[in-house]
Amino acid sequence: MIAFIAISFSFVLFRVLPGDVVTNMSRVPNMTKEAQAALRAQFGIDKPMVEQYGLYLEQLGRGNLGVSYQSQQPVLGEVLHAVGNTIPMVGLGTVAAILVGTLIGVTAAYRQGSARDRVITGAAMIVYSLPVQWVGLLLLVWLAGWLPTSGMSDPYLFDAGFWTTVQDRALHMLLPATCVALMLFGSFALVVRSSQLEALGDDHVLTARAKGYGNRRIVWREAFRSAMLPLITLSTLTLGFVIGGVVLVEAVFSWPGVGLGTVQAVAARDYPLLQGIFLFITVSVVGFNFLGDVLHSVLDPRVAE
Amino acid sequence: MKLARLLLHRPTIVAGIAIVALFTLVAVFAPLLEPYSVGRPSGAIFAPPSAAHWLGCDDAGVDMLSLVVAGTQNSMLVGFAAAAVAVLIGGTLGILAGYRGSWSETGVVGVTDFFLVIPALPLMIVLAALFGQTIYHIVLVIGLLSWMSVTYVVRAQVHTLKERGFVARARSLGAGDLYIIRRHILPHVAPLLVAQTVLTVASAVFFEAALAFIGLGDPERISWGTIIQNAFLHSAVSYGAWWAIVPPGVCIAVVVLGSFLIGQGVEEAMNPRLGSAHVSPRSFRLRRPTPEDAL
Amino acid sequence: MSVLELEGLHVWFDAPDGRSSHAVRGVDLAVEAGERVGVLGESGCGKTTMILAAMGLLPSFASVGGSVHLDGIDVLAGGEKSARKVRWTHAAMVFQGAMSAMNPVHRIGKQIADPMVFHKRRSPAEARARTCEVLELVGLPASVARRYPHELSGGMRQRAVIAMAIGCEPRVLFADEPTTALDVVVQAQIGDLLAELTERLGLALVMVTHDIGMIAETAERAVVMYAGAIVEDGRAFDVLTAPRHPYTRLLLEATPVVNRERPLVSIPGTPPRLDEHISGCAFAARCPRVFEECAVRPPLLGDGHVVACHAVARGRLS
Numbered sequence: 070m071i072a073f074i075a076i077s078f079s080f081v082l083f084r085v086l087p088g089d090v091v092t093n094m095s096r097v098p099n100m101t102k103e104a105q106a107a108l109r110a111q112f113g114i115d116k117p118m119v120e121q122y123g124l125y126l127e128q129l130g131r132g133n134l135g136v137s138y139q140s141q142q143p144v145l146g147e148v149l150h151a152v153g154n155t156i157p158m159v160g161l162g163t164v165a166a167i168l169v170g171t172l173i174g175v176t177a178a179y180r181q182g183s184a185r186d187r188v189i190t191g192a193a194m195i196v197y198s199l200p201v202q203w204v205g206l207l208l209l210v211w212l213a214g215w216l217p218t219s220g221m222s223d224p225y226l227f228d229a230g231f232w233t234t235v236q237d238r239a240l241h242m243l244l245p246a247t248c249v250a251l252m253l254f255g256s257f258a259l260v261v262r263s264s265q266l267e268a269l270g271d272d273h274v275l276t277a278r279a280k281g282y283g284n285r286r287i288v289w290r291e292a293f294r295s296a297m298l299p300l301i302t303l304s305t306l307t308l309g310f311v312i313g314g315v316v317l318v319e320a321v322f323s324w325p326g327v328g329l330g331t332v333q334a335v336a337a338r339d340y341p342l343l344q345g346i347f348l349f350i351t352v353s354v355v356g357f358n359f360l361g362d363v364l365h366s367v368l369d370p371r372v373a374e
Numbered sequence: 375m376k377l378a379r380l381l382l383h384r385p386t387i388v389a390g391i392a393i394v395a396l397f398t399l400v401a402v403f404a405p406l407l408e409p410y411s412v413g414r415p416s417g418a419i420f421a422p423p424s425a426a427h428w429l430g431c432d433d434a435g436v437d438m439l440s441l442v443v444a445g446t447q448n449s450m451l452v453g454f455a456a457a458a459v460a461v462l463i464g465g466t467l468g469i470l471a472g473y474r475g476s477w478s479e480t481g482v483v484g485v486t487d488f489f490l491v492i493p494a495l496p497l498m499i500v501l502a503a504l505f506g507q508t509i510y511h512i513v514l515v516i517g518l519l520s521w522m523s524v525t526y527v528v529r530a531q532v533h534t535l536k537e538r539g540f541v542a543r544a545r546s547l548g549a550g551d552l553y554i555i556r557r558h559i560l561p562h563v564a565p566l567l568v569a570q571t572v573l574t575v576a577s578a579v580f581f582e583a584a585l586a587f588i589g590l591g592d593p594e595r596i597s598w599g600t601i602i603q604n605a606f607l608h609s610a611v612s613y614g615a616w617w618a619i620v621p622p623g624v625c626i627a628v629v630v631l632g633s634f635l636i637g638q639g640v641e642e643a644m645n646p647r648l649g650s651a652h653v654s655p656r657s658f659r660l661r662r663p664t665p666e667d668a669l
Numbered sequence: 670m671s672v673l674e675l676e677g678l679h680v681w682f683d684a685p686d687g688r689s690s691h692a693v694r695g696v697d698l699a700v701e702a703g704e705r706v707g708v709l710g711e712s713g714c715g716k717t718t719m720i721l722a723a724m725g726l727l728p729s730f731a732s733v734g735g736s737v738h739l740d741g742i743d744v745l746a747g748g749e750k751s752a753r754k755v756r757w758t759h760a761a762m763v764f765q766g767a768m769s770a771m772n773p774v775h776r777i778g779k780q781i782a783d784p785m786v787f788h789k790r791r792s793p794a795e796a797r798a799r800t801c802e803v804l805e806l807v808g809l810p811a812s813v814a815r816r817y818p819h820e821l822s823g824g825m826r827q828r829a830v831i832a833m834a835i836g837c838e839p840r841v842l843f844a845d846e847p848t849t850a851l852d853v854v855v856q857a858q859i860g861d862l863l864a865e866l867t868e869r870l871g872l873a874l875v876m877v878t879h880d881i882g883m884i885a886e887t888a889e890r891a892v893v894m895y896a897g898a899i900v901e902d903g904r905a906f907d908v909l910t911a912p913r914h915p916y917t918r919l920l921l922e923a924t925p926v927v928n929r930e931r932p933l934v935s936i937p938g939t940p941p942r943l944d945e946h947i948s949g950c951a952f953a954a955r956c957p958r959v960f961e962e963c964a965v966r967p968p969l970l971g972d973g974h975v976v977a978c979h980a981v982a983r984g985r986l987s
Contacts, residue, residue: 180655194638198630200580202587203602203623209611210619218611269651272769278652279726279764280784281756287653294774313493317584321606331496332588335503343500347492354491370774370817654729657749661732663679663695666946 144345147330152312152349154221155319155326158242159311162249167304169250170257175296177258178265179288190262197255205248205321217241219323245322249315253307260303261296268296301364309357313350387639393632394572397625400443401450408440412596420615430617432601433608441601442621448597449579449626452513456578459517461571464524469555469563471525472532473541482529486522494519495584502590509592516581524570531566535559569640576633583626598622670741672840672873673700673723673760677735680715680722680897684730690944692718694897694951695735697969702840705867705874707888707905709881711920713940715897716877720843723875724760725752740840757784760841761834765849767826771818771833778814781833790837799836806869807832807862824855831862835870842867844876848883856880860887881924885909893917896940896951903974913976915956950979 140147170193177189209218217223223237268274269292277291316328323329327346334342382388400407410416415435416427423430429438471482501515535541535558544554579598585591586599587606601622605611610618680693693715700706708716721727723737725744737744740759744752764770771780781803782796791799801811807828818826827847834842844863848856864887867874876888884891884905891908893901893916901914912918919936938955941947949964950956956963962979969975970982 178651179653181651183655194634195627195631198576198627198634200583200602200623200626200630202584202606203619203626206602206606206611206619207616207623210614210616213611266651269653271652272764272766273772275652275726276762276764276770277772279724279756279762281753281758281788282784283753284653284655291772292653294772310493313496316495316499317587320588328496331499335499338504347496350493350496351491354493358491368774371819650728652728656729658725658727658729659732660745660748661679661681661734663677663734 144341147342148327148345148349151325151327151330151346154324155312155315155328158246158324158326159249159315160308161242162246163253163304163308163311165246165250166253167257167300170254171261171300174258174261175265175288175293177262178269178296179284181266189258193255193258193262195255196251197259199251201248201252202317202321204251205245205318208244208248209321212244216244218244221325245318245324248318248321249311252318253311256307257300257303261300264296264299265292268292271295298365298369301368302361305357305361305364309354312353313346384639384643386635387643390572390632390635390637390639393628394575394636397446397450397629397632398454401447404443404447408437408443410437410440412436412440412444420610420613420618422615423617429621430615432604432618433610433615438617438621441596442598442625444596445598445601445622446625448509448592448595449582449599450575450629452509452516452582452597453575453579453629455513456516456520456581457571457574459513460520460574460578461524461567462521463517464521464570465528465563465567467521468525468528469532469559472529472536473551473555473559479529482525486525489519490522495581498581498585499588499590502585507590507592509595512582512585512590512592515585516578520574520577520581524567524574527566527570528563531563532559535562565640569637572633573637576630579626579629583622598626671699672702672740673698673875674738675699675719675723675735676738678719678722678737679734680718680727681732681734682728682730683732684944688944689732691947692897692943693722694947696894696897696899698892698899698902700841700873700875702873703867703871704890705864705888706876706890706892707884708875708877708892708894709879709884709920710894711879711940713943714894715943716894717845718897719894720762720845720875720877723841723843724756724762725749726762757834757837757839758788758790759839760843761837761839762843762845763827763830763834763847765846767823767830768818770830771826773818775817776814777816777818777821777829781814781829781836784833785836788837800832803832803836804829806835806866823851824858827851827855827859828862831859831866835866835872838870839872841873841875844874844878846878846880847876848878848880856883857886863887881909881921893920896947897943898951898977899969900952900977901975902969903971907974913971913974913981914952914978915958915980916952919957950977 173189173193177186180186212218217237217240221238221241222234223241269288271292274287274291277287282291313327313331315326316331318324319326319328320332327350331343331346333339334346410427415431416437417431417435419431419433419435421427421431421435423438427437427439429442431437432441467482467486471479498515498519501518502512505511505515540558541554544558582591582597583599583602586597587603589603591597591600591603593600599622602619605615605618610616675696675698678693678696678698679691681689681691683689696715696719698719708719710716718727722733723739723744725737725748727733733745736746739755742751742755742759744755771777778797778800781800782791782793785791785796785799786793790796800814804811804813809825809828809832813821813825813829818829821829831847842863847863848859851859860883863874863876866872874888876883878884888905891901891903891905892899893908893912893914895916901908901912901917903913908917909921912921916936919934923934923936925931925933936955941951941954948966950959950967953959953963958978958980960980962983965979967977967979967982969977976982
């Protein structure tokens with residue numbers, strides 16, 4: 070339901086914005102009024118709004134998201150291509166953040182009050198406060214000699230074998246993914262620590278202790294099992310957002326993904342592309358939220374009614 | 375107010391308040407604190423930190439320390455102004471939803487959920503790019519996309535307050551809605567609004583820097599975000615001129631951290647964690663009873 | 670040799686500001702196999718702390734003095750490590766609040782069977798079989814094993830928790846307020862179940878409760894605690910019908926009886942603070958029979974039915 074509203078919103082947004090694409094293109098010399106009118110007709114922006122909306126939905130149903138003004142290619146293809154670039158990098162960073170954040174969160178909760186706990190909590194809060202683009206820039210400054218700093222692959226690499234290509238891609242992905250991981254791990258660590266602390270005070274943890282189980286088993290199988298739920302929710306929410314939201318990381322590292330695509334599309338007033346991107350982003354957020362709900366009900370039998 | 379006393383006892387909150395207060399002061403007195411004028415160069419291009427220039431110079435030879443101080447003014451301004459917008463919208467909607475219930479609430483919740491689903495930064499980018507690039511536009515854009523969490527929190531609080539009964543009692547005595555809101559609800563919601571404002575200031579500062587980085591900041595003004603963007607565009611990275619990059623980022627981080635400390639501290643003060651863990655790395659201890667213990 | 674022996678047991682809880690609360694102040698208790706003991710006392714008297722200490726289930730900010738021997742094994746000398754040796758295999762506990770005592774995301778059967786496998790008492794297959802046995806013993810259908818805790822009623826949950834506890838054949842079963850928050854009918858059923866189990870399995874039962882009716886029904890022996898120490902210990906029938914200690918007398922008098930018209934009385938005053946040193950008899954401040962001798966802590970005296978009271982020892986009470 071929300072998806073439908075999001076779709077409509079996408080449409081409305083890009084029609085009410087000032088200056089349609091043709092005015093942008095009007096900077097091209099020799100653009101006469103007739104040519105503008107012809108272009109408008111071609112893009113369908115001269116029809117009444119309601120009709121455009123109808124067309125939009127119809128085309129959407131057919132999987133046709135329009136054509137990008139910048140590249141003259143179908144929007145759907147462009148968006149999918151950008152998404153394909155973003156997902157591996159962002160996925161790597163997010164998974165790393167989840168793993169590291171969980172580990173240190175559980176450790177901090179188990180050793181609450183100790184020096185280890187304070188260090189972990191402090192570090193998480195500090196790193197969480199650092200602005201992402203700044204972190205990216207610093208990574209560039211420090212590691213510029215060692216790791217590739219922009220783009221997804223080496224433009225001068227021709228006819229390389231499979232493994233060389235993989236290695237090249239992987240190296241290029243390392244810095245931006247690290248940046249994403251640094252951006253995210255703080256919130257995971259703090260959330261896990263907080264919910265694990267609560268779980269450790271649950272009565273069934275005392276029962277488990279009374280059963281003679283060792284601490285490690287209790288921490289993970291009894292307490293963490295309960296504490297896991299907020300983590301799952303946060304993970305799915307983050308994944309949903311981060312696919313569209315890593316604009317800053319992609320800008321710093323010139324990573325040709327959804328974020329960078331948004332910036333470029335905005336600069337060029339490429340509305341169809343922007344519409345497609347927004348559509349995709351909103352759908353992905355809604356989709357991941359839904360996934361989160363499903364996972365939650367699978368893992369918590371109390372909810373599964 | 376005993377609430378104030380309760381909060382001020384916690385070192386985290388005090389530290390956070392101190393940080394935010396410090397930066398606010400710097401923002402207010404910025405022109406007086408700049409060692410050099412930011413209008414013209416006073417050192418070499420990308421000069422490293424030295425006695426004359428504590429933080430070095432940027433790509434145009436302008437003193438970094440002065441830039442950062444000058445930037446404080448605009449960054450904090452955007453932060454507070456956008457937060458004010460967000461909290462105003464969010465607070466009003468939250469009170470409306472929590473107090474009225476039924477259709478108003480459903481409507482507000484729907485709108486809030488909807489805005490939450492749209493990722494903030496991309497939308498901000500679009501709006502900022504298209505509607506203008508003065509500081510006022512930026513404040514509006516950020517504010518219009520930051521009110522959602524305020525609404526949620528305020529609404530929850532109003533619900534709790536309603537359950538406490540005195541709303542129903544006041545109504546039965548004939549009190550009008552506005553009166554009830556003013557006298558009963560606002561005083562309890564106010565501390566929450568203050569905490570939310572602080573948190574929103576931090577996120578607004580961050581968004582300002584983000585927009586500036588993409589090139590959508592106010593070109594006429596200096597802010598921490600524009601300093602970072604500037605460094606990026608003028609190859610500070612290739613020069614290895616970390617001093618052109620680090621200071622503004624540190625400022626942003628410290629402000630965000632300060633507000634985070636306040637937010638966390640308030641959260642812990644209002645919902646203290648009771649009950650301790652049943653499992654600990656340390657075991658219980660053995661102690662020899664003294665003869666007095668048996669008396 | 671008794672299956673459970675508490676000798677000179679002390680428990681302190683240390684607060685962050687350095688003060689400590691003396692929750693259990695020198696308790697001696699011996700329980701034989703198959704014996705059913707009810708521990709009676711008001712909130713905060715240390716009865717729960719005492720049985721937690723018996724299994725070493727104390728938090729890290731607790732310190733412990735004296736000794737606990739379970740089945741001959743010294744529980745406390747090695748800290749948490751030595752306590753783990755007796756847990757569930759020699760002694761098990763049924764906690765207050767069966768719903769929260771069980772893990773909400775694991776099935777009942779798994780929660781019963783896992784300890785058996787963990788302590789190497791059974792293979793997984795044998796554990797499954799034994800789970801059904803144990804469920805039957807507590808009067809639950811075998812289908813309960815596939816259910817989750819929130820799917821059961823309060824009484825069924827309590828039975829399930831008892832089933833969990835007897836799974837590894839312990840010799841002592843501790844029960845902390847096993848019938849609080851259950852309705853009267855179920856309370857009686859659980860009481861009967863506990864009595865039946867202890868007889869069938871030769872278990873010793875140490876039941877902590879403030880429900881006098883429960884003690885009357887299920888226990889053979891009653892131990893009364895006040896301010897961290899035992900003040901009276903004897904056959905349940907004797908203690909409840911002919912209480913000797915002034916505190917026990919007042920406590921029984923203060924218990925409302927449903928079909929007898931009596932003014933409601935309460936014991937004046939409050940129990941002493943445990944973070945301050947108590948000299949002499951802890952009950953002296955509230956006792957109607959206090960005299961000079963009470964400035965010294967009275968020892969537990971008597972035969973069979975022991976009391977810690979100077980007035981009784983001196984024959985000043987009937």
